[in-house]
Amino acid sequence: MTDPDLNDQMRSTMRSRAARARFERVDDIVATARADAVGRRRGRAQLILAGCGVAAAVTAGFFVYQVTNDAPQDLSAAPGTSAGDPASKTEGTNLTDCFAGLEFDGIGYRMAMGRAIATVPIATKLGGGQLTACDDGLGRASADRRVAVFEVAKVPPDEAVLVAGEGQQGTLYLAAVSDGVSDPDLRALLKRFEVQVPPPAE
Amino acid sequence: MQFEEFAQRHVHDLISLGMVVTGRQADAEDFAQEALAHIYCGWAKVDAAEHPWAYARRTAMNAYLSGTRRRRVREVLGASTVDDCVAVEPTLESSVDELLDELISTLPPRQRAVLTLRYFEDLDVADISRELGIGRSSVRSSLARALASLREPLALLLAKDGGFT
Numbered sequence: 468m469t470d471p472d473l474n475d476q477m478r479s480t481m482r483s484r485a486a487r488a489r490f491e492r493v494d495d496i497v498a499t500a501r502a503d504a505v506g507r508r509r510g511r512a513q514l515i516l517a518g519c520g521v522a523a524a525v526t527a528g529f530f531v532y533q534v535t536n537d538a539p540q541d542l543s544a545a546p547g548t549s550a551g552d553p554a555s556k557t558e559g560t561n562l563t564d565c566f567a568g569l570e571f572d573g574i575g576y577r578m579a580m581g582r583a584i585a586t587v588p589i590a591t592k593l594g595g596g597q598l599t600a601c602d603d604g605l606g607r608a609s610a611d612r613r614v615a616v617f618e619v620a621k622v623p624p625d626e627a628v629l630v631a632g633e634g635q636q637g638t639l640y641l642a643a644v645s646d647g648v649s650d651p652d653l654r655a656l657l658k659r660f661e662v663q664v665p666p667p668a669e
Numbered sequence: 670m671q672f673e674e675f676a677q678r679h680v681h682d683l684i685s686l687g688m689v690v691t692g693r694q695a696d697a698e699d700f701a702q703e704a705l706a707h708i709y710c711g712w713a714k715v716d717a718a719e720h721p722w723a724y725a726r727r728t729a730m731n732a733y734l735s736g737t738r739r740r741r742v743r744e745v746l747g748a749s750t751v752d753d754c755v756a757v758e759p760t761l762e763s764s765v766d767e768l769l770d771e772l773i774s775t776l777p778p779r780q781r782a783v784l785t786l787r788y789f790e791d792l793d794v795a796d797i798s799r800e801l802g803i804g805r806s807s808v809r810s811s812l813a814r815a816l817a818s819l820r821e822p823l824a825l826l827l828a829k830d831g832g833f834t
Binding site: 473474482488492493497499501504595 | 788
């Protein structure tokens with residue numbers, strides 16, 4: 468095969484590779500990238516590295532979430548902070564209780580409900596998870612979407628993970644809780660892993 | 670331009686580019702996602718660039734090469750579709766294409782990046798050098814090594830099929 472032939476063949480093969488691309492998840496990809504970047508920017512700002520690009524310049528392969536175990540980087544675990552989230556429990560009604568579910572690494576997680584009770588250190592970004600749709604019967608149905616999933620420092624990911632949200636808030640998801648996460652569940656878990664938790668509200 | 674607008678306009682390009690570089694849909698999505706995260710972080714620079722897509726492509730390639738892609742748990746759902754299984758009549762041309770496709774995926778990341786920019790994006794050595802932030806001699810040697818790795822198996826295939834003279 469001559470060089471011109473090989474060049475032509477290379478172009479053809481490259482086009483074939485590109486043609487195999489599928490685009491059905493572009494919205495998820497953009498949303499997850501944005502959430503990921505917001506999380507990185509936040510962490511880096513707290514390391515006083517002034518900007519997203521600096522960390523990469525400091526040392527190749529530097530991931531801000533990998534140093535948060537020892538650094539004062541916090542992300543508020545604000546369970547159920549999304550007021551419009553359809554995961555609200557419908558106590559006292561005939562409607563089916565509805566908890567937004569998270570599927571990640573083969574584990575089903577439930578959102579921890581309630582008010583913000585603790586600020587938890589975040590650790591490594593674990594990857595992308597899938598929030599599953601939920602309909603509370605009131606027409607407030609959430610759509611399936613991909614989210615960035617983070618480890619909570621000191622807490623094994625198979626027990627709880629954090630889903631990054633906007634601003635300084637994330638949402639804690641706990642594994643192996645079939646009926647949703649109660650306040651005592653959440654407090655017990657956080658205390659077990661030495662996360663400071665204020666006393667319950669009166 | 671806002672990031673969202675740029676992302677919506679170019680996410681397809683990034684996935685295609687990722688597909689060329691990595692050869693796998695899941696990796697291509699990782700590639701695009703990681704690139705967009707970096708682009709978001711440096712949005713002011715991208716937006717101010719004379720050629721935002723070129724800047725974004727450079728960001729994407731460098732993010733890929735610097736190994737900043739983090740492990741992503743593969744989602745089984747939706748990962749495989751009927752489109753993955755397309756019967757192709759075996760011809761010499763398709764065999765060459767398939768072999769090249771496989772061989773490209775075995776090359777080191779930098780060689781794949783160089784090949785992609787050379788043959789998919791049609792950049793010359795100087796442009797690739799700027800794009801990847803490496804010397805022109807490195808680009809040339811990466812290109813030469815990559816093509817050398819491809820030539821021998823291709824020659825064997827063509828000789829076997831009587832297409833090589």
